[in-house]
Amino acid sequence: MDVTRDSSPRSRSWPTPTEPPADPVGATQLVKAVTDPLIKAPAPAPAPAPAPAPEQSDRNEPTQQLPAVDPAAPAGGGAAHPTVSDATTHRRPPRADQSLRERPAFALPGWLPLLALLLGTAGVLLVLARAGAIPHLAGLPDVRNAAAKADGGRMDDRTIAAVSAIGLAMLVSLAGLLSNPGGETRVLTRWGRYRGTVRRTGLLWVNPMVRRRRVDVRLRHWRSEPVHVTDRTGTPLLVRVLIVWRVKDTARVTLGIAEHETYLREQVQAVLTRTASALPCDSNSAPGPALRDGQWFADELTRALAAETAPAGIEVYSVQPLALDYAPEVAESMRRRRLADLDAGLRTVLVDDAVEAAALAVRRLERATAHELDDSARSALMEQLLVAFVAPAGVTASVPAPAVRPSRKEGKPA
Structure with missing residues (x-):
């Protein structure tokens, strides 16, 4: 690929293999070639004969689907590039542990341990009051037993045990309390074994012997x-994407991989590298699909990344390209090439418009003067009009008077 094509302005808007010396009126051989089709239409070329159908092989060979051929590929000897239909990946994503799946953990409402704390506090006060460890206050009923009254507040072994x-x-009850806010879960493990996931929000009570790991499950x-x-x-490119994702399976995210955010970043880079190599960045030189087609690029990235991260418990909703630029080392060269392609297309449009305007002017002149010009006069007039339309500012060309052909319907002299 030539990325250093010179885009400096040429002396003419069209190339000519051999240019004859300019005539006094500024007409060129190319202008004649442009105006000749307007005067005399060429005969249509015969349609090419259909190619014979390939013979079916009789060998017992496995059928193989051939990749689609790019219409812009070279006709001879070159390998055909795959199109969009061949951009799908054929590698198998990593398998997940089927026994490691998220399941709900055992949890009690938070009001039960709070009630147990209140009852326990009341029970401790009652036991201490009966044992005489708490001094009796006047005005309250005396709940001390006979032993406590006789010993004067001495605590025995039964009181200490109670x-x-x-x-x-x-x-x-206090150690098992768990406050789980919205959008977060707790993955419970005991001695390395998965015991379940708490997705309920609010104040809960779980087994105090388990380890709790916080996992963010928000979008x-x-x-x-x-x-x-x-x-x-x-061509080197720089791509920046926006990924919308969430944690779907907390058990696989926590215990199946080391760090799920690092895993997601690495997979994004791998999927971008594989998908971007399927198509060219732009389709200026050759028609066909390109990476600039944002809808296809986003859909393919989303499909590939979702397939890679699903075994790890990560659900990818969308991958949207935010920026697709050339690398700094080739950005200037590609910019010059794009400008050269745009300049060439603009010149073609200008020449076509000038030819149509010249033909229209000649026809209106013939209708206005009621005289029909011959082929040579019409060609010379169109040449001069094209030179006047396409020539740069300040360059003038003399336009000779058109030769008038006698009318065919003239009457005989008296």
Whole structure:
């Protein structure tokens, strides 16, 4: 691919293999070639004969689907480039552990441990009051037993055991309390074994012997850094995408991979590199699909990334390209090439418009003067009109008077 094509302005808007010396009126051989089809239409070329159908092989060989041929590919000897239909990946995504699936964990409402704490506090106070460890206040009923009244508040072994049991129950109730806000879950493991996921929000109670890991399950978006990739023609590109995703399976995200955000970033770079190499960045030189077709590029990235991250418990909703630019080392060359292509197309449009305007002017002149010009006069007039339309500002060309052909319907002299 030639990315350094010179786009400097030429002396003429069209190339000529051999230019004859300019005549006094400024007409060129190319102008005649342009105006001749307007005067005399060429005969239509015969239609090409249909190519014979290929013979069916009789060998017992497995059938193989051939890739679609790019219409812009060279006709002789070159390998055909795959089109959009061949951009699908044929590699198999990693398999997930089928036994590792998210399941709900055992959790109780938070009001139960709070009630247990209140009852435990009341029970401890009652036991201590009966044992005489708490001094009796006047005006309150005396709940001390006979031993406590006789010993003067001495605590025996039974009282110590009862207070210890109630305190242990209160400690278990307090240690199992869990506050789970909205958009977050808790993955519970005990001694390395998965015990379930808590998705209920609010104040809950879980087993205090399990380990709790917080996982964000809200809908999240991530704007990637510029990723260096190359298109099908080998041109370096910089691509930036916006990814909308969320955690779907908390068990696989926590226990199946080391770090799910790092895994997602690495997969984004791999999918971008593989997808961008399927098509060229632009389709200026050759018609066909290109990476600039944002809808196809986004759909293909979403499909490929979702297939790669699904075994890890990550659900990808969309991948949208935010920027698709050439790398800095080739950006200037590609800009010059694009401007040269636009300049060539603009020149073609200008020449076509000038030819149509000249033909229309000649026809209106013939109708206005009621005289029909011959072929040579019409060709000379159109040449001069084309020179006047296409010539730069300040360049003038003399237009000779057209030769008038005698009318065919003249009467005989008297």
